[in-house]
Amino acid sequence: MKQQKSGSGEFKKEIGLFGGMSVICGIMIGSGIFYLGSYVLQRSGYSLGLALICWLLGGLVSLLGGLCFAELGASDPKAGGQLVYLSKAYHPVLGFMYGFTQWILASSGSIAAIAVAIPTALVDFIPGLTQLHIKLIAIALIVLLTLFNLRGVKGASNLQTFFMVAKLLPIFIIMIGALVLGNQTPDLSPVPASAPDGSPLTAGSVFGMIAFATVASLWAYEGWTNLNAVAEEIKNVKRNLPLAIILGIGGVAIFYALFNYSLMRVIPLDEAKSLIESGSLYLGTTVAERLFGVAGKVIVLIGMLLAMFNCLNGMVLAFSRIYYAMSAEKIFFKKLGTLNKNGVPAASLISQMIISIILVCLRNLDQLTSLVVFCGMLFNCLAVTAVFVYRRKYPDLERPYKVWLYPVSVIVTVILFVGLMINNLMEDPVTALTGLIVPVIGIFFYLYFKKKYGGEEKEHA
Structure with a gap:
């Protein structure tokens, strides 16, 4: 892919190893850490041992996918990441379908959802906070982070690293407090008492429980594909991109398992089951309040706000490079493929901001974003399979x-x-x-842009 430039603008390699880890971990570790463990535990038949296995399996699935992305990213370090691999391995129309889905709904919808979630977390603390206030705050956050990212990737990367460290502090306080002060001795047997429907256990039912619970854990790992989108801005990318992916995903998997184990050091399993069945899914909040009183609730709130803000900045940073890559392949709006004097795709950032704001204003945002879960997994699967295609189509490509x-x-x-x-x-x-x-609608837009701008048939990596 030939880089397009605007004036003297060009990508600047400002993201180091820790910065890369902050991008991938910052997007993965969000507010879900406080409640997703409830779904995994419930689907595991309230067997903590089996639940922890599912957390590690979810991490393994994500890490295996990450290893494939590490090979693709180190050998073909282009802005846009997954879009580039799909275009080169299969056909530009497939890359466009992925990018169009991200632009119009998936990525912009994720930004909108997180932006709305931040002020929503303050409802219990700020009386009189209406839906209008929530939407206005969400819009302000999107605009603020977009403007900050327009100033350059170095500042955005430093901000990501700062909030990555900051959000881990309250989470570590809860986890270490639970491990040290908790008086429960959790049963780590991986065998649940019965199947979720109360029937006797069979090999098939246990396998189904593991699969169902692992899917729940994967929600917490979502975001491991995004570092590749900023590959052109990573220092020593052939070394740092694979290392950041491996260390990031592996570290998060261990962290998730340890955090969920720590909660059971404070809450007896029977009580955890009662809480979950009654709808009290935020076991992390319950543990924090039990350990630290009212201050515990404040610690959780701070941790959630920092985590969501960190996730939001990472999304704004990474997703905008996808649309740049589409334009650079001459299959999207020409302006989105240009860089400003600070070396960032300004038009892509602004277009992403506008669509995200529109989605904030729409109702049923969760329903909209849930529509792309299946095709998102499909695109991820095709990107992993691209490792085979790359090795066949580009046998002479350097693979560090x-x-x-x-x-x-x-x-x-x-x-x-x-x-x-x-x-x-x-x-x-x-x-x-x-x-x-x-994505099917995206095919028609691809044909339009290809006819208008010519497109590029990628035959060489």
Whole structure:
């Protein structure tokens, strides 16, 4: 992909190893850490041992996918990441379908959802905070971070690193406090008492529970694909990108398992079951209040706000590079493929801001973003499979990092993704299939832009 420039603007390599880890971990670790463990525990038949296995399995699935992205990113370090791999491995129309879905709904919708979630967390603390206030605050946050990112990737990366460290402090306070002060001795047996429906356990029912609980854990790992989008801005990318992915995903997996274990050091399993069944999913909040009183609730709130703000900045930073890559391939608005004097895709950032603000103003935002879950997994699966295609189409491409245990590891990753897609399709077929409408519509836009700008058939990496 040939880089487009605006004046003297060009990408600046300002993201180091820790900055890269902050991007990937910052997007992954959000407010969900305080409540997603409830879903995993519930789906594991309230077996903490099995739940922890599912947390580690979710991390393994994400890490296997991350290893594939590490090879692709180190060998083809282009802005846009996943879009580039889909375009080169298969056809530019597939890359465009992915990018168009991200631009019009998935990425912009994620930004909008997180921006709305931040002021929503303050409702119990600020009396009189209405839906109008929440939307105005969300819009202000999106505008603020967009303007900050327009000033350059170095500042945005430093901000990401700062809030990454800051948000971990309150979470570590809760986790260490629970490990040290908790008086429970959790049963780590991986065998639940019965299946979720109360029937006797069978090998099939246990396997189904593991799969269902692992899907829940994957919600917490969402975001591991995004570092590749800023590959052109990473220092020593051939070393730092794979390292950031491996250390980031691996560290988060261990952190999630340890955090959820620590909660059970304070809350007896039977009580945790009662809380979850009654709808009290925020076990992290319960533990913090039990350990630190009223101050515990404040610690959780601070942790959630910092985590969501960190996630929001990471999304604004990474997602905008996808639309730049689409334009650079001459299959999208020409202006979005230019860089300002600070070396950032200003027009892409601004267009992303506008769409995100529009989505903030719409109702049923969660329903909109849920439409793209299935096709998101489909695109991720195709990107992982692109490792095979790249090795066949571009055998002479320099590969400073290669996927461990190739090809077995890639095959296992693809099988896992296919299994998860089948599970998602069986659980909610209407939403899954409806979500494919957005990328299909993208085909018509691709044909329009290709005719207008010519497009680029990528035959060489």
